[in-house]
Amino acid sequence: AQSVTQLGSHVSVSEGALVLLRCNYSSSVPPYLFWYVQYPNQGLQLLLKYTSAATLVKGINGFEAEFKKSETSFHLTKPSAHMSDAAEYFCAVSDPGRDDKIIFGKGTRLHILP
Amino acid sequence: EAGVTQSPTHLIKTRGQQATLRCSPISGHTSVYWYQQALGLGLQFLLWYDEGEERNRGNFPPRFSGRQFPNYSSELNVNALELEDSALYLCASSKYRDGSNTGELFFGEGSRLTVL
Numbered sequence: 001a002q003s004v005t006q007l008g009s010h011v012s013v014s015e016g017a018l019v020l021l022r023c024n025y026s027s028s029v030p031p032y033l034f035w036y037v038q039y040p041n042q043g044l045q046l047l048l049k050y051t052s053a054a055t056l057v058k059g060i061n062g063f064e065a066e067f068k069k070s071e072t073s074f075h076l077t078k079p080s081a082h083m084s085d086a087a088e089y090f091c092a093v094s095d096p097g098r099d100d101k102i103i104f105g106k107g108t109r110l111h112i113l114p
Numbered sequence: 115e116a117g118v119t120q121s122p123t124h125l126i127k128t129r130g131q132q133a134t135l136r137c138s139p140i141s142g143h144t145s146v147y148w149y150q151q152a153l154g155l156g157l158q159f160l161l162w163y164d165e166g167e168e169r170n171r172g173n174f175p176p177r178f179s180g181r182q183f184p185n186y187s188s189e190l191n192v193n194a195l196e197l198e199d200s201a202l203y204l205c206a207s208s209k210y211r212d213g214s215n216t217g218e219l220f221f222g223e224g225s226r227l228t229v230l
Contacts, residue, residue: 009154034218043118043204043221044157090157101170102147102219106156
């Protein structure tokens with residue numbers, strides 16, 4: 001069964017600094033991978049997804065993630081943090097088969113320091 | 115285009131009661147997912163419906179159940195409520211075609227259930 005681990009339940013970065021949120025997955029087949037963002041009192045929205053095409057995936061709001069099969073990782077990055085990036089970020093994995101429920105990590109809350 | 119809508123926004127119940135939560139997917143989406151978001155636990159997968167059938171369920175007791183109607187809207191029922199059922203319940207919809215889920219979920223804003 002697939003699973004996903006997010007390292008760090010809270011991450012703080014200064015405004016303008018690099019954002020790096022870590023995600024490692026476990027899957028028996030080549031997975032689909034996703035990053036979602038949840039702003040306060042809202043549902044989740046998709047930032048970006050990997051579905052076996054290019055390994056470097058660009059998403060909305062300047063975020064990108066790189067699929068590294070050898071490291072079973074799909075870390076999320078952004079070169080320069082903005083105050084508006086403060087939110088909770090969830091990594092998710094899906095096995096693209098019949099039983100393809102989507103499993104989420106526990107989330108990482110990103111704090112932006114002025 | 116209307117997004118995923120959930121009702122009620124907030125619900126307060128006491129232990130042992132039953133709760134019913136409702137979800138309307140985006141038009142054209144046939145799949146509905148339910149997740150429980152409890153404090154510190156992330157999103158726990160509850161149920162997945164597609165074309166009126168339950169496709170998969172997470173590791174929750176049978177008192178968590180649901181159904182999907184012909185118009186693809188869905189209902190989540192929680193019987194014999196316990197204190198630990200207090201959480202935000204999120205519904206999401208997606209397209210499911212050619213035997214493959216695109217994986218892109220569109221979420222509602224959730225129903226917050228409080229059990230006293």
